[in-house]
Amino acid sequence: MAEDRQMPNVMLRNLLEAIAEVLGENGLKAVLNAAGLQRFIDNYPPNNMDRNVTFAEYGAAEQAVEDVVGPKGAKMMLTRIGRATFRYALEEQPAVLGLAGVALKALPMNTRMKIVLASLAKAATKDVNQPTDIEEHDDHFLFVVSECPCRWRGKKDKPVCFVTVGVLHGALHWATGKNFKIEEINCIAMGDDACRYRIDKEPLED
Numbered sequence: 158m159a160e161d162r163q164m165p166n167v168m169l170r171n172l173l174e175a176i177a178e179v180l181g182e183n184g185l186k187a188v189l190n191a192a193g194l195q196r197f198i199d200n201y202p203p204n205n206m207d208r209n210v211t212f213a214e215y216g217a218a219e220q221a222v223e224d225v226v227g228p229k230g231a232k233m234m235l236t237r238i239g240r241a242t243f244r245y246a247l248e249e250q251p252a253v254l255g256l257a258g259v260a261l262k263a264l265p266m267n268t269r270m271k272i273v274l275a276s277l278a279k280a281a282t283k284d285v286n287q288p289t290d291i292e293e294h295d296d297h298f299l300f301v302v303s304e305c306p307c308r309w310r311g312k313k314d315k316p317v318c319f320v321t322v323g324v325l326h327g328a329l330h331w332a333t334g335k336n337f338k339i340e341e342i343n344c345i346a347m348g349d350d351a352c353r354y355r356i357d358k359e360p361l362e363d
């Protein structure tokens with residue numbers, strides 16, 4: 158495992174913006190201190206695709222949210238942070254996501270889901286240094302991520318990638334106006350070969 162696997166600046170930037178939104182500016186400061194990422198206090202990475210930050214740093218920020226919030230609230234907070242992360246990414250790098258100007262309104266829900274998941278997978282693979290595939294099954298999709306910041310968070314006995322769960326919630330809600338059941342069923346942090354997210358095709362009741 159490359160200790161210094163790189164990702165684009167804007168990825169960590171969007172995560173830190175989302176943490177500030179959900180936990181407040183002081184919450185973000187506590188997270189950055191806990192993560193050993195003091196160099197980003199009042200100093201977000203720039204809004205560009207240069208690869209000057211690492212998977213390890215992204216994972217450290219996620220882990221620090223868990224440590225600061227505590228085990229009880231962490232899952233919900235990280236999922237909220239993931240939803241906000243998608244919103245910032247869409248605002249700041251719409252071209253990267255491939256969703257700028259995509260007309261989804263007239264399309265069936267299943268097609269909209271497929272388009273948005275395929276766009277995210279393509280952007281992750283091509284631009285984020287994070288190889289990702291989607292699989293379609295009868296009643297669900299699988300979003301399969303083969304490299305993830307969670308690899309740098311130490312060994313876990315439960316899935317930990319709730320930021321990604323939140324990003325998927327945000328993206329699918331943006332594309333369809335609906336909420337879906339999304340569960341991480343495999344996680345690299347548990348020793349699995351990939352982080353796999355199962356997404357029900359049938360939306361949840363509002």
Ligand SMILES: [Zn+2]
Binds near residue numbers: 305317346
């Ligand atoms: Zn994972």
